[in-house]
Amino acid sequence: MKMLLHQVYFLLLAAFFINHVYGNTCSQKTTTYGYVCVCNSTYCDTVPQIYVKEGTYQQYTTTSQTLGFSTSNGQIKSVSEGYSIYKIDLTNSQPKQTVFGFGGAFTGSTGFNINSLPSTAQDNLLESYFAADGIEYTLCRVPIGGTDFSLTKYTYDDNHAGDVDLKYFALQDEDLLYKIPYIIKANELSNNNLELIASVWTAPPWMKTNNDYAGIGFLKIEYYQTWANYFVKFFEEYAKKGIKFWGLTTQNEPLIGLLPTFISEINAMGYTNLQMNFYFSYKIP
Ligand SMILES: *[C@@H]1O[C@H](CO)[C@@H](O)[C@H](O)[C@H]1NC(C)=O
Numbered sequence: 261m262k263m264l265l266h267q268v269y270f271l272l273l274a275a276f277f278i279n280h281v282y283g284n285t286c287s288q289k290t291t292t293y294g295y296v297c298v299c300n301s302t303y304c305d306t307v308p309q310i311y312v313k314e315g316t317y318q319q320y321t322t323t324s325q326t327l328g329f330s331t332s333n334g335q336i337k338s339v340s341e342g343y344s345i346y347k348i349d350l351t352n353s354q355p356k357q358t359v360f361g362f363g364g365a366f367t368g369s370t371g372f373n374i375n376s377l378p379s380t381a382q383d384n385l386l387e388s389y390f391a392a393d394g395i396e397y398t399l400c401r402v403p404i405g406g407t408d409f410s411l412t413k414y415t416y417d418d419n420h421a422g423d424v425d426l427k428y429f430a431l432q433d434e435d436l437l438y439k440i441p442y443i444i445k446a447n448e449l450s451n452n453n454l455e456l457i458a459s460v461w462t463a464p465p466w467m468k469t470n471n472d473y474a475g476i477g478f479l480k481i482e483y484y485q486t487w488a489n490y491f492v493k494f495f496e497e498y499a500k501k502g503i504k505f506w507g508l509t510t511q512n513e514p515l516i517g518l519l520p521t522f523i524s525e526i527n528a529m530g531y532t533n534l535q536m537n538f539y540f541s542y543k544i545p
Contacts, residue, residue, distance in 0.1 A: 286328030297328050304384035305329060306393040329395075361399025361455055364389070366446075367409035371438025386442065390449035398453050400446070402439060402505070404460040404494050406473065407512070408526035410434060413473040416494065421466035424486045429493045440501050447503075455506040458494065461527035462517075463487055468529060475521040478530050484539055510539070 286297035286305055297305050307329040312318045320331045364370075374382050388394040405415045411434065420428040431440075447454040462473050467487060470477030479487055495505060511517075517530025531539070 299381065299384050299388060301378045301380040301384070304388050306388070307395055309392075361397075362395075363397040363400040363454075365401040365403065365407075365409070366439045366443050367403055367407050368411050368434035368438050369409040371434070371442050372411060374442060375438060386445055386449055390446040390454065392451075394449075396450065397446070398450060399455045399457065399506075400443075402443065402456050402458050402498075403512075404458050404491070405432075405462065406434070406527040407461045410527065413527055415462060415464040415473075416490070416497075417464045420464075423466075424483070426486065426489060426493055429490065429497075431497050435498075440498075440503065443503055444501075456503065457507040457509065458491075458505050459509045459512045460491070460529075461512050462529045463490070472521070473527045474525050475517075475528075476519065476530060477517055477528075478532075478535060479539070487539075511536070 286295075287300075287303055288295050289298045299305065305328045307320070308331050310318055311333060316333055316335050318331055318333045320329055322329065374385060377385065389397050403410075406413050414432055414434070416431060417423055417426055417429050423429075443454075443456070462468070462477075463479055463483070465471045465473055465477075467480055467483040468477040469480055491508065491510075498505065511529060511531055513528065514531040514536070516524050516526065516528035519528070
């Protein structure tokens, strides 16, 4: 089959903008960092829907001048190369990648801050991220235990050195108070379209060579299988709360686990390439 190569040139000039549509206008507030849009108990910005017809595009912009979800439509035009500022080649017949989703992370500190708002403001805030009149996040990350955005350093089996059967494995307050309730709400707001990916920052200190949450530390070889089972436990405990996961990454930023604590104090665990390969030879049951 003959490959169709469409060369589309965008000439990004104001004259092309045919239409400006705004969501609810930004309730502006000046801060030391510049303007922000305020979302409160009775009011929050909304995001205008997509209005693209064939041959047109729609762009959303937020800048300090056009706060809120400002959007405009324009027409895709082929112009001679001499006029183009940007050139984008689209090969419609051979898509190489599909975008699975966009999103953020349900960390302990995110939930803690959401929780500090009046409940109607919480609803407005979550709606602006997950609902149809918001930015419709569909793919979010959930930390397995503590992260660099946690209130404390913790794992799900602290203070039980040698607990290879993970008898003391338990979700913590951050999960129960600050992650799970908001994940459930967000999933409802997105009409169950939310996909979740889990990532871990550190194993319990007793499984590590440095017996600490942070600093230069690796998983001890004798705990590789326990550590694989730990992931399974996490998924089981979340499933009991009605939360299913689409994916898993086995370690957040392994290089942080090669840094001494005077450089980084965050929950971390190091892997070399070899250790990572070796770890993957362990089966997650
Ligand atoms: C919320 O923001 C709106 C828009 O700026 C404002 O009119 C209203 O008074 C605010 N409500 C509260 C409770 O602060």
